[in-house]
Amino acid sequence: MEASFYHAKTRYPGIFGWIFTTDHKRVGLLYLFSTLSFFAVGVSLGLTMRLELIRSGMHFYSAQTYNAIFTLHGVIMIFLFIIPGIPSSLGNFIMPLQIGARDVAFPKINILSWGLFIMGGAIAVTSLFTGGGPPDTGWTFYVPYSIRTGTNISLAVFGVFLIGLSSTLTGMNFLTTIHRLRAPGMTWKRMTLFTWSIYATSWIQLLATPVLAITLLLIIIERNFGVGFFDPAKGGDPILFEHMFWIYSHPAVYIMILPAMGTVTDIIPVFTRRNIFGYSFIAASSLAIAFVGYLVWGHHMFTSGMSDTARIIFSLLTFIVAVPSGIKVFNWIASLYKGSIRMNAPLLYTLAFIFLFSIGGLTGLVQGALATAVHVHGTYFIVGHFHYVMFGGAGFGFFAGLHYWFPKITGKLYEEHLAKLACFFLFIGFNMLYFSMFVLGWEGMPRRYYDYLPRFNGPNLVATIGSWILAMGLIIMFYNLIHSLFAGNKAGDNPWEAASLEWQTTSPPPVENFATQPVVTKGPYEFR
Amino acid sequence: MNETAHIEHRDYAAAKLGMWLFLFTEILLFGGMFLVYAEYRQLNTAAFHEAGREMNIFIGAANTVILLTSSLTMALAISAIKKGMKIRSLLFQAATVLLGLGFLVNKYFEWSDHIRKGLYPDSPVLLAMSHGKILFFGLYYVMTGIHALHVIIGLSVIIFMFALTLRGNISDTDYVKLENTGLFWHIVDIIWIYLFPLFYLIL
Numbered sequence: 001m002e003a004s005f006y007h008a009k010t011r012y013p014g015i016f017g018w019i020f021t022t023d024h025k026r027v028g029l030l031y032l033f034s035t036l037s038f039f040a041v042g043v044s045l046g047l048t049m050r051l052e053l054i055r056s057g058m059h060f061y062s063a064q065t066y067n068a069i070f071t072l073h074g075v076i077m078i079f080l081f082i083i084p085g086i087p088s089s090l091g092n093f094i095m096p097l098q099i100g101a102r103d104v105a106f107p108k109i110n111i112l113s114w115g116l117f118i119m120g121g122a123i124a125v126t127s128l129f130t131g132g133g134p135p136d137t138g139w140t141f142y143v144p145y146s147i148r149t150g151t152n153i154s155l156a157v158f159g160v161f162l163i164g165l166s167s168t169l170t171g172m173n174f175l176t177t178i179h180r181l182r183a184p185g186m187t188w189k190r191m192t193l194f195t196w197s198i199y200a201t202s203w204i205q206l207l208a209t210p211v212l213a214i215t216l217l218l219i220i221i222e223r224n225f226g227v228g229f230f231d232p233a234k235g236g237d238p239i240l241f242e243h244m245f246w247i248y249s250h251p252a253v254y255i256m257i258l259p260a261m262g263t264v265t266d267i268i269p270v271f272t273r274r275n276i277f278g279y280s281f282i283a284a285s286s287l288a289i290a291f292v293g294y295l296v297w298g299h300h301m302f303t304s305g306m307s308d309t310a311r312i313i314f315s316l317l318t319f320i321v322a323v324p325s326g327i328k329v330f331n332w333i334a335s336l337y338k339g340s341i342r343m344n345a346p347l348l349y350t351l352a353f354i355f356l357f358s359i360g361g362l363t364g365l366v367q368g369a370l371a372t373a374v375h376v377h378g379t380y381f382i383v384g385h386f387h388y389v390m391f392g393g394a395g396f397g398f399f400a401g402l403h404y405w406f407p408k409i410t411g412k413l414y415e416e417h418l419a420k421l422a423c424f425f426l427f428i429g430f431n432m433l434y435f436s437m438f439v440l441g442w443e444g445m446p447r448r449y450y451d452y453l454p455r456f457n458g459p460n461l462v463a464t465i466g467s468w469i470l471a472m473g474l475i476i477m478f479y480n481l482i483h484s485l486f487a488g489n490k491a492g493d494n495p496w497e498a499a500s501l502e503w504q505t506t507s508p509p510p511v512e513n514f515a516t517q518p519v520v521t522k523g524p525y526e527f528r
Numbered sequence: 529m530n531e532t533a534h535i536e537h538r539d540y541a542a543a544k545l546g547m548w549l550f551l552f553t554e555i556l557l558f559g560g561m562f563l564v565y566a567e568y569r570q571l572n573t574a575a576f577h578e579a580g581r582e583m584n585i586f587i588g589a590a591n592t593v594i595l596l597t598s599s600l601t602m603a604l605a606i607s608a609i610k611k612g613m614k615i616r617s618l619l620f621q622a623a624t625v626l627l628g629l630g631f632l633v634n635k636y637f638e639w640s641d642h643i644r645k646g647l648y649p650d651s652p653v654l655l656a657m658s659h660g661k662i663l664f665f666g667l668y669y670v671m672t673g674i675h676a677l678h679v680i681i682g683l684s685v686i687i688f689m690f691a692l693t694l695r696g697n698i699s700d701t702d703y704v705k706l707e708n709t710g711l712f713w714h715i716v717d718i719i720w721i722y723l724f725p726l727f728y729l730i731l
């Protein structure tokens with residue numbers, strides 16, 4: 001039997017064997033480690049914001065500091081955690097295994113992507129301590145404020161630009177891999193739905209990110225040369241910036257959520273011991289989301305100034321884009337029905353995902369409908385909504401995948417009771433923290449303020465206590481995973497008795513993944 | 529087996545597919561700028577007409593011819609290497625580089641001429657003009673500037689390919705790198721084909 005890739009001899013010794021690797025599994029782990037580190041920073045910032053907001057009044061953050069902190073929190077969570085999160089870490093590690101490839105199509109570009117990502121992250125961090133101080137625009141960098149503020153926007157934006165480039169290259173790499181490197185017998189309809197979701201995500205990464213790239217470049221150019229594209233005093237149009245920003249950033253929310261959907265779709269059949277219900281519908285709905293997701297960006301601008309016709313069309317399209325997501329939810333539920341359910345942690349996180357994502361999705365419709373959007377625009381309702389989809393959805397999907405593929409990646413088992421306990425804390429804390437925000441938003445508390453009127457005290461206290469419970473859950477979860485990495489029981493090659501290809505090689509896999517070229521004869525969810 | 533013993537997997541179709549996907553992203557990058565152009569032209573049609581008179585059609589046309597010719601020499605360099613004619617391919621690659629440099633030299637004179645007249649972003653002369661003119665010149669500098677940046681990147685890559693061809697790494701059995709460079713060079717050319725009329729002709 002071949003040694004696992006951890007023990008294989010590398011071209012360079014020690015740490016250089018990692019940062020100059022071309023093995024997709026090592027690149028995936030580099031990404032995993034870096035994104036989770038950024039996540040830890042982002043969570044810490046979030047907790048301090050919640051602490052500031054525990055009661056009305058100013059406690060330890062001034063208005064300016066608070067602005068910088070939520071900007072930093074948003075930028076880290078969006079660009080450094082959740083967008084690269086699943087595709088670049090789990091996607092990199094698992095997807096080539098699932099299609100029976102020895103590596104991705106362009107291994108060198110793969111490690112280059114990681115390098116660009118780290119450089120971008122480092123530059124974004126540098127922007128905090130240099131120039132005019134930490135950016136304070138919010139993660140959206142809206143003009144004209146982002147042009148006028150004295151804070152260090154150009155550098156931060158350049159960091160995000162590099163991260164975008166990295167994301168584009170990953171998309172290009174994965175698309176080529178899926179098209180070219182499938183094992184014999186791996187037809188499109190025998191691919192796992194996780195791979196399908198990575199495929200759809202890659203298209204979005206490829207086709208949306210360049211628009212963000214140019215938009216960010218224009219901010220830098222505008223700040224340094226004053227060409228006037230977004231400056232009304234010179235004839236420019238700030239609304240145009242919003243259009244360009246959201247033409248990328250709406251599809252980007254599907255970069256975040258699609259891989260998480262794919263992850264839970266892979267988990268459900270394994271823990272219900274039956275084939276997934278509606279395979280083709282789930283695969284097609286990923287592509288439909290990727291496509292229709294391009295056409296709805298205007299729903300972020302209902303109150304920014306648009307013709308009524310445009311608003312009605314964007315609203316209608318927003319309702320339509322919810323349909324494929326709904327299809328997925330119903331298929332997941334149908335797959336659970338009459339299955340022989342094994343309630344292991346991956347499935348538990350999956351159920352939490354379905355619940356939280358549904359709330360996030362349905363409240364999204366409140367914002368997609370014109371009349372209610374005007375009411376909740378710019379309030380905590382929005383903050384609640386996007387944490388439900390991004391954290392409750394993408395984040396919990398990520399956690400589910402971490403537990404599910406933990407034995408594959410490490411060869412060890414995590415501790416089941418602790419994992420469930422963590423999930424319980426996460427779920428309770430999460431709902432206390434973010435459901436309160438729906439209430440607050442509905443009552444009119446605006447987002448992005450360090451202080452609020454005393455009448456909002458109650459739900460804010462609940463939210464802050466919830467944030468502590470949530471943090472407990474995170475600590476237990478990561479303690480469990482890290483501890484099991486060193487002290488966990490041996491998992492064996494296929495502890496979940498899964499049928500998809502990544503589990504048919506050793507855990508952890510050898511350098512080029514399969515000892516012999518696999519030949520695929522059945523679908524990924526056929527257990528008998 | 530270890531990583532050092534890694535076999536080079538060579539997949540011609542994958543390399544091509546990857547490049548085409550990358551070219552999509554280039555089109556979208558410029559697409560963002562064309563969108564900006566479209567909106568501001570729509571809002572300031574008259575001013576755009578006037579500002580366009582400041583353009584030197586002669587230099588623009590010359591640059592168009594130069595760039596189109598360079599695309600031809602690039603294509604000839606590729607077909608030469610496919611037939612195993614190394615020297616010929618090298619000559620055509622060198623010609624492409626020279627033509628590209630010629631394009632940049634022209635661009636330099638064109639820009640300095642405008643700058644001498646005080647027509648550059650945020651200049652007092654420009655700020656005294658109408659909004660439409662400010663935007664026209666802003667677009668002119670940004671779009672042709674980012675295009676010129678692509679020309680510079682393209683030239684650097686071609687020079688690199690020249691070295692690879694010289695060393696025999698690019699040959700009649702393995703020429704996909706040169707082909708992909710050619711594709712990149714053509715897209716740079718095609719984008720210019722759109723920039724030229726937008727700034728010089730349809731006024």
Ligand code: HEM
Pocket residue numbers: 042043046047049050070071073074075077078081082137138139140383387390391395446447448449467470471
């Ligand atoms: C313990 C975890 C977290 C806590 C306590 C937390 C808390 C907060 C708070 C208090 C705000 C500021 C609201 C405002 O003043 O407008 C905020 C904003 C935000 N959060 Fe989180 N959050 C957490 C996790 C996450 C995660 C996992 C993500 C993404 C995956 C995320 C993405 C964002 C974004 C994008 C913003 C908006 C920033 C802006 O307005 O520019 N957060 N969060």
Ligand SMILES: [Cu+2]
Pocket residue numbers: 249250253296297299300
């Ligand atoms: Cu959206």
